[in-house]
Amino acid sequence: xxxxxxxxxxxxxxxxxxYNFLTLPYGYDGAVFGSAEVVNISSPYADFYNPSIxxxxxxxxxxxxxxxxxxxxxxxxxxxxxxxxxxxxxxxxAIDKTNEEGIKVGTxxxxxxxxxxxxxxxxxxxxxxxxxxxxxxxxxxxxxxxxDNSIAVVADAGLHxxxxxxxxxxxxxxxxxxxxKPFVEKRYFLPLQVVTxxxxxxxxxxxxxxxxxxxxxxxxxFDVGADFSPIEPLSIRLGYALKGKDLxxxxxxxxxxxxxxxxxxxxxxxxxxxxxxxxxxxGITHFIGVNF
Numbered sequence: 001x002x003x004x005x006x007x008x009x010x011x012x013x014x015x016x017x018x019y020n021f022l023t024l025p026y027g028y029d030g031a032v033f034g035s036a037e038v039v040n041i042s043s044p045y046a047d048f049y050n051p052s053i054x055x056x057x058x059x060x061x062x063x064x065x066x067x068x069x070x071x072x073x074x075x076x077x078x079x080x081x082x083x084x085x086x087x088x089x090x091x092x093x094a095i096d097k098t099n100e101e102g103i104k105v106g107t108x109x110x111x112x113x114x115x116x117x118x119x120x121x122x123x124x125x126x127x128x129x130x131x132x133x134x135x136x137x138x139x140x141x142x143x144x145x146x147x148d149n150s151i152a153v154v155a156d157a158g159l160h161x162x163x164x165x166x167x168x169x170x171x172x173x174x175x176x177x178x179x180x181k182p183f184v185e186k187r188y189f190l191p192l193q194v195v196t197x198x199x200x201x202x203x204x205x206x207x208x209x210x211x212x213x214x215x216x217x218x219x220x221x222f223d224v225g226a227d228f229s230p231i232e233p234l235s236i237r238l239g240y241a242l243k244g245k246d247l248x249x250x251x252x253x254x255x256x257x258x259x260x261x262x263x264x265x266x267x268x269x270x271x272x273x274x275x276x277x278x279x280x281x282x283g284i285t286h287f288i289g290v291n292f
Contacts, residue, residue, distance in 0.1 A: 017217025018188030019141055019152060021090055021112045022175050026074055027062045028287040031275040032239035032260045034223030036209040039160060039170030039197035044271065044291040047076065047084055049195070050158035050172040051118040052135035054084060055291070057271075062289030067282050069093050072112075082121070088114040097146075108146035115140045118156075132161040139177070151181040154190050171196040192216040205229045218243075235264040237275070247280035254280055262287070 025031040027045030037049035044060040046053040055076070063073035071093070076086030090112040097106040120135040137156040142149060154177025160170035173194050179187040197211030207227040215221050225239035237260075244258020262275030275287040 016189050017191055018150075018179070019143065019175075020191050020217070021143070022088075022114060022139075022141070022154075023191050023193065023215060023218075024072070024090075025064075025277065025287065026088060027060070028262055028264070028273040028275040028289045029237070031064075031277050031285075031287040032237040032262045033209055033225040034211070034239065034241045034243075035193070035195045035213060035221055036197050036199075036211040036223040036225055036239075038158065038172050038195045038211050039168055039199045040209055041160065041168060041170075041199070042207075044289070045074075045076075047118050047135070047137075048074070048086070048088070048116075049174070050135070050160060050170050051137040051156050052120060052133045052158040052160050052172075053170070054078070054082065054118070054120055054135070057269075057291040060086075060289070060291045062287055064285060064287045066090075066285050067279065076116075076118075082119060084118040086116050086118075088116070110143075110145045112143045113141070116156075127161075130161045130163060132159045134159045139175075141177075148183050149181070150179060150183045152179040152190060153177050166201050168199045169197070170199075189216060191218070193221070195221070233266045235266070235273075237262040237264070247282065249281050251281045253278065256280070 026048040029043040029045050030037050033040055037043055037046045040046045041053050044055040044057045059077050061075040066072055072090035074088040076084050078084050092110040094107040094109055096104050097108050099105050116137055116139040118137040124131050124133050135158055139154045141152045154175045156174040158172030162168050175190045175192050177190045193215045195211050195213030199207060199209045201207045210224040212222045222242040227235055227237050229235045239260045241258050247257040248254045256278040257280045260275055260277045264271055264273035269292055271291045273289050277285045279285060
């Protein structure tokens with residue numbers, strides 16, 4: 001069962017597309033808003049989704065207790081105001097290795113690592129009267145099962161602009177790259193994503209985000225979320241991801257698939273957040289992070 005979940009959700013390949021772990025939620029905000037992070041300019045993790053958005057934190061971290069003992073997390077650090085570096089890692093822990101008769105003969109593990117950098121030019125550019133901020137980044141990716149491994153490199157680019165006092169627009173192209181060292185002779189495509197999003201702040205206490213786009217090897221993606229702050233410094237989040245329908249099995253828990261909820265507290269320059277993400281009959285995943 002554990003190996004099946006690993007292959008399904010961490011995804012060495014879906015057809016001709018591999019490295020699908022790059023599309024997993026990044027950070028407790030990413031677990032709520034998904035690809036709508038492309039326009040979430042206040043998120044400490046948004047630079048992973050849109051390199052034109054730089055968090056107002058020196059460092060951002062998170063960890064997740066994923067399915068069947070899978071652990072993953074990430075961190076980023078601002079080297080300079082317009083230069084940020086980070087890492088995204090996943091480890092499955094020990095998996096039983098069996099022979100043809102089904103007898104256990106040992107164990108092995110799967111590990112996934114993405115090292116990345118983000119750069120935002122100092123100069124903005126004007127387009128039809130709007131001021132756009134831009135950014136770009138690269139990721140060096142490693143994934144391995146037992147003694148086999150592969151390496152790839154990808155590029156990301158993004159932009160965002162404040163359209164009105166209440167509306168912000170964002171867009172990004174991520175995971176455009178090439179597999180340098182394949183597991184076998186066949187090289188796989190990377191899970192390229194093209195996403196656009198809009199955020200609206202109808203009141204000072206409420207922010208609504210929505211995004212849509214395309215993921216290579218999957219198809220259309222759509223995420224929507226709301227961030228409500230009843231009192232300072234508390235923030236309550238709710239989100240929905242269209243991808244959640246893939247978890248439907250006809251069971252009782254299908255009604256929760258795609259939905260997520262979280263809270264965050266910010267005091268001075270430190271923020272702490274938590275998100276819960278139901279995954280149907282497979283269980284519940286948890287995300288927690290600290291940013292400062």
